[in-house]
Amino acid sequence: MANSKKYDVIVVGGGHAGCEAAYATAKMGLKTLLVTLSVETIALMPCNPSIGGSAKSHLVFEIDALGGLMGKIADKTAIQKRILNQGKGPAVHALRAQVNRFKYSRRMISFLEGVHNLAIVQGEVTALHVNNQTIKGIVLNTGLTYKAKSVILTTGTYLRSKVIIGDFEKNIGPNEITSTFELSENLHNLGFNTMRFKTGTPPRLDKRTLDYAKLEVQLGDADYYTFSFSENIVENPLPKIPCYLTHTSKETKKIIEKNLHRSPLLSGIIEGVGPRYCPSIEDKTIRFPDKNTHHLFIEPEGEDVNEMYLQGFSTSLPADVQEEMVHSITGLEKAHIMKLAYAIEYDVIHVEDLHLTLESKKIENLYFAGQINGTSGYEEAAAQGLIAGINSGLKLLKKESFILRRSESYIGVLIDDLVTKGTKEPYRMFTARAEYRLLLRQSNSDRRLTEKAYELDLINYAQFIAFKEKIMRINAEVERLKELSISLKNEAVKNLLKEKNSTPLQQGIKGGDLLKRPEIKYMDLERIFPPEVELSYKEKEEVELLIKYEGYIKKQIEQVEKFNKGEKKKIPHDLIDYNQVKGLPREAIDKLNQVKPISVGQASRISGITPADIQVLLIYLEHKRRS
Known part of the structure; x- marks a missing residue:
């Protein structure tokens, strides 16, 4: 590699993980190279044209709080936004944005091209250059080589990828981009074992050929809301357009059942493990035989394009069967399929x-x-890319690693689940995976993470001061309401309680206690007792949550303190040999050697590790500490 160009960090892959990783290392002052198969498809959205959704939005808010890009670009390219799970508690509220996927990609490309310390090159990486088990650089299929002190692989679904439609197979990745076979072989030669995963995507329809009279309109309800904490107002927003709801028919089911023998899933053509939580339409038909119809969402891929995405209709059945199935769906009888x-x-x-x-x-x-790494979804990928970029940079700068605990972020839950437990199927984030989700609301992601971002040089001083001022406004308003004395004779409050069918006051009450009533909202008290300083919508939302859920929040903080005791009990791997720990069964020794947990807490979450194993480990560690 004598004539190689030199970089501090090379990021391989221009998807959502690669974009966040490259941006993070460049901001940390490291000379970074982003290598992508196609510059035009950086930040490509090959599947659904949306960002966020249940649990996934928590990741996007956390990425933004840590100085990442995904939320900001999504805000600028959104064509509809909705708040999901509003009928449930605040822990599971989620923002989902339909975006113009073409403009999302173009905005990301334009932004990254202007980032200091970041260069972009188009090419296929065929091998990693490794010496003494340390990365030294990469080799492209053109013969070009690049030296680097650190390399981040974010190859997405392109590693030995194969597209399948019925009995048609082609060794390509999404968007007809080449598959990277040689890099996969190189990883095997370097000692990495791989698994075969599978995902899929629905057909794209021409919006001009749909029968809208038969479709149910779905409008946005949160176009005022942003993923970004630093940009509450989007300048020159894109026009907002509706989505549509429809459903399959009994005829659709008959067509699928008649053609199941032609399904690559059942014929054995598809070997990879698919996502359990996002099954194909033929898989749904098999798993739910008593169900005659399934809901489908028709989502625009942009306000200025004709493509519509048929959410919930992923399939790998042959082309002729796809045509027949689509035309059996309500409102799609004459739909033209633009992409299979x-x-x-x-x-x-x-x-x-x-x-x-x-x-x-x-x-x-x-x-x-x-x-x-076995995950599914843009959001999970972006979150990992950000953390890999941060840690790559910190190691080169000879600083302490950045590891988020599962008690302080969804990103922490995601990475801890993956590394500690592994995954045998495409991993998807759910709120149920987070034990402390009331503390990990999307709305307080900045409170949890922005100070860390500032310490890591991921946000600037002005952004940090704006964050501190916001927290001061929220805290001051919470205290004001807690101290606010409301008289029994206050006529405005009497009228409010009557209007809300709320129990009349029997004595004076504090504003905070009145707000704890389920039927009373912050906006109600704000009209009667306006704050001295105007608050944004997000700030008002957080004030209300902090007061209404104060008791629950305190209880969960106590649970986190107990959890953190296990995380603080570090396992010094340079001083421990699990083979020498008497009383540990062979299965536990093998798993501990594979995962190499950094704490007793992490060890306890390894699949197959029992409480008895942890007790043996604690006794051994205590003995080592005293000796």
Whole structure:
């Protein structure tokens, strides 16, 4: 590699993980190279044209709080926004944005091209250059080589990828981009074991051929709301347009059942493990035989394009069957298919081979992020990319690693689940995976993470001061309402309680206590007792949550304190040999050696590790400490 160009960090892959990783390292002052198969498809959205959704929005808010890009770009390219789960508690409220996926990609490309310390090159990486189990650089299929102190692999679904439609197969990735076979082989030669995963995408329809009279309109309800904490108002927003709801028919079911023998899923053509929580339409038909219809969402891919995405209709059935199925759906009887649905298989690594920093345990300074780690979804990928980028940068700068605990972020839950437990199917984030989700609301992501971002140089001083001022406004308003004395004779309050069918006051009450009534909202008290300083919508939302759920929040904080005791009991791997721990069964020894947990808390979450194993480990660690 004598004539190689030199960089501090090379990021391989221009998807959502790669964009966040490259941006993070560049901001940390490191000379960064982003290598992508196609510059035009950086930040491509090959599947659904949306960002956020249940649990996924928490990741987007956290990415933004840590100085990342996804939320900001989504805000600027949104064509509809909705708040999901509003009938449930605040822990599961989620923002979902339909975006113009073409403009999302173009805005990301334009932004990254202007980032200091960041260069972009188009090319296929065929090999990693490794010396003494340490990464040294990369090799392209053109013969060009690049040296680097650190490499982050974010290859998405392109690693030995294969698109499948019926009995048609082609060795390509999404958007007809080439599949990377040689890099997969190189990883095997370097000692990495891989698994075969599968995902799929629905057909795209021409919006001019739909029968809208038969479709149910779905309008946005949160166009005022942003993912970004630093940009509450979007300048020159895109026009807002509706989505539509329809459903399959009994005829659709008959068509699928008649053609199941032609399904690659059942014929054995598809070998990869698919996402359990996002099954194909033929898989739904098999799993739910008593159900005659399934809801489908028709989502625009942009306000200025004709493509419509048929959410819930992923399939790999042959082209002629897809035509027949689509035309059996209510409102789509004459729909023109612009792009066929397809399944795609690709390689993923065994993610237990990574540290919590997402650095490889096999090769120093080599990091993995995104779907190569077995996850599904843009948001999960972006979150990993950000953390891999941060830790790659910190290690080169000789600073302490950045590891988020599962008690302080959804990103922490995501990475801890992957590295500690592994995954045998495409991993998707759910709120149910987070034990402390009331503390991990999307609305307070900045309160949890922005100070950390400032310490890591991921946000500037002005952004940090704006955040501190926001927190001061929220805290001051919470205290004002708690101290606000409301007289029994206050006529405005009497009228409010009558209007809300709320129990009349029997004595004077504090504003905070009145707000704790389920039927009373912050906006109600604000009209009667306006604050001295105007608050934004998000700030008002947080004030209300902090007061209404004060008791529950305190209880969960106590639970976190207990959890953190296990996380603080570190396991010094340079001083421990699990083979020498008397009383540990062989299965426990093998799993502890594979995962190499950094704490007793993490060890307790390894699949197959029992409370008895943890007790044996604690006794051994105490003995080592005293000796």
